[in-house]
Amino acid sequence: AGLAGVAAAAVAAGIAIASLGVIVVAKFVKKSRAAFVEFEEGMIRIQAIMQKELGPAVDGGVEKFSLLEDEIRAIAAGSKFTAREVANAASVLALAGLEFSELVDDKAIENVVEFSIAAGTDVDTAAGIGISAVKAYGKEISEMSSVMDVMTNTFTSSFTDLVSLGQAMKFLGPTAAAAGVSLEESAAAVGALGNAGLQGTIAGTGLRMSINKLISPTDDSRRAMNRLGLDFFRLTPAGEAAKASMLALESALTSTRSDLNQTTAAVQKLSDEMEDLSIVQQKNSLQIAQIRMRASKQGRELTEQEIKTIERLELANEAMNIEERKLGIQRQEAQRDQKRLNNTLTEQEQSYSALNKTMGQQTTGITSLADVVNQLADAGATTSEILEIFSVRGGTAIMALMGQRDGFLELAEANRQATGSTENFVE
Numbered sequence: 001a002g003l004a005g006v007a008a009a010a011v012a013a014g015i016a017i018a019s020l021g022v023i024v025v026a027k028f029v030k031k032s033r034a035a036f037v038e039f040e041e042g043m044i045r046i047q048a049i050m051q052k053e054l055g056p057a058v059d060g061g062v063e064k065f066s067l068l069e070d071e072i073r074a075i076a077a078g079s080k081f082t083a084r085e086v087a088n089a090a091s092v093l094a095l096a097g098l099e100f101s102e103l104v105d106d107k108a109i110e111n112v113v114e115f116s117i118a119a120g121t122d123v124d125t126a127a128g129i130g131i132s133a134v135k136a137y138g139k140e141i142s143e144m145s146s147v148m149d150v151m152t153n154t155f156t157s158s159f160t161d162l163v164s165l166g167q168a169m170k171f172l173g174p175t176a177a178a179a180g181v182s183l184e185e186s187a188a189a190v191g192a193l194g195n196a197g198l199q200g201t202i203a204g205t206g207l208r209m210s211i212n213k214l215i216s217p218t219d220d221s222r223r224a225m226n227r228l229g230l231d232f233f234r235l236t237p238a239g240e241a242a243k244a245s246m247l248a249l250e251s252a253l254t255s256t257r258s259d260l261n262q263t264t265a266a267v268q269k270l271s272d273e274m275e276d277l278s279i280v281q282q283k284n285s286l287q288i289a290q291i292r293m294r295a296s297k298q299g300r301e302l303t304e305q306e307i308k309t310i311e312r313l314e315l316a317n318e319a320m321n322i323e324e325r326k327l328g329i330q331r332q333e334a335q336r337d338q339k340r341l342n343n344t345l346t347e348q349e350q351s352y353s354a355l356n357k358t359m360g361q362q363t364t365g366i367t368s369l370a371d372v373v374n375q376l377a378d379a380g381a382t383t384s385e386i387l388e389i390f391s392v393r394g395g396t397a398i399m400a401l402m403g404q405r406d407g408f409l410e411l412a413e414a415n416r417q418a419t420g421s422t423e424n425f426v427e
Contacts, residue, residue: 151187
């Protein structure tokens with residue numbers, strides 16, 4: 001009976017193990033089938049996107065679609081990503097406009113996979129960020145590999161990662177590209193700000209604001225830049241002419257403001273002197289009235305001494321009245337000059353604003369962010385002056401960049417020599 005029980009238990013255990021095996025295999029099959037279906041869906045999506053190229057076209061006796069599928073499977077087999085994930089990345093690239101030759105012959109898919117490995121992120125995210133950077137800087141899709149090299153060099157050489165760098169470049173890229181700031185320098189600036197603790201959208205919006213403030217400065221910002229001797233604008237001939245007129249006008253503005261300040265001070269001084277004379281006259285008149293009132297209350301005539309006092313006070317009042325009238329005429333003349341200077345200043349400021357607007361319209365960009373940082377440092381720009389030029393958000397980014405000046409300049413130069421950075425890092 002004991003042996004029979006053991007046998008029965010063994011049989012039951014075997015059945016249970018077999019059942020468990022069936023379940024595991026079933027789950028594996030189900031999962032594998034789902035992955036296969038997802039991969040097939042990805043390939044169908046790519047074929048739909050690239051239907052003109054991947055239709056009946058044949059390359060070397062083999063359909064391009066089959067070649068592309070083989071390429072995706074081979075890349076997946078040599079990486080940590082599944083074929084489905086690589087296929088999704090390929091569809092993102094196809095949507096961006098890459099052609100079959102770029103995907104396969106130029107190894108765009110493989111480059112994106114290496115880019116994502118270097119970044120430690122999923123391949124879809126890496127592809128999206130790479131394509132966004134290409135489009136933001138107006139580059140050709142064929143240049144995407146070099147773009148990814150620059151970004152790889154940046155996030156492997158600074159305190160930032162690909163996602164944070166991508167967020168920053170999303171805000172900074174279009175504005176920087178329009179201002180003529182290169183991708184290499186823009187990425188280096190974001191990396192330098194990352195080292196200063198400003199990352200992602202904070203870095204991107206701060207740098208974008210600083211460039212916008214340079215391209216379209218207020219009159220006060222322009223005056224601050226001229227006062228510091230800053231010149232990092234690229235101008236058309238019309239812009240250069242406006243700049244020359246503005247510099248000449250700025251000298252006249254300074255002179256007019258100085259004259260107006262002196263005239264205003266003179267008007268105030270004359271007014272104060274007239275007020276002092278008026279007060280003394282009122283006190284004298286009050287004293288005379290008090291003397292007469294005292295004699296009247298006492299029912300007597302004014303004494304000889306009181307008469308002399310009244311005569312002295314009246315004579316003083318008469319002299320002060322003459323002086324007050326004289327000062328009044330001088331004040332009127334000063335006020336007339338003040339009005340004339342105010343009108344002149346208004347006209348000059350209007351002309352300055354018009355020239356500043358013309359310069360803004362004729363500005364094609366800035367020399368470089370490195371030049372901006374170097375000129376500010378060489379000019380000894382104070383925190384107040386930097387905030388006046390760039391506003392609070394833009395000024396914060398510029399001051400952080402100045403604090404990381406050496407690292408920023410080194411990273412910008414390294415980015416210009418970044419060819420092959422992604423492949424080297426992965427290896």
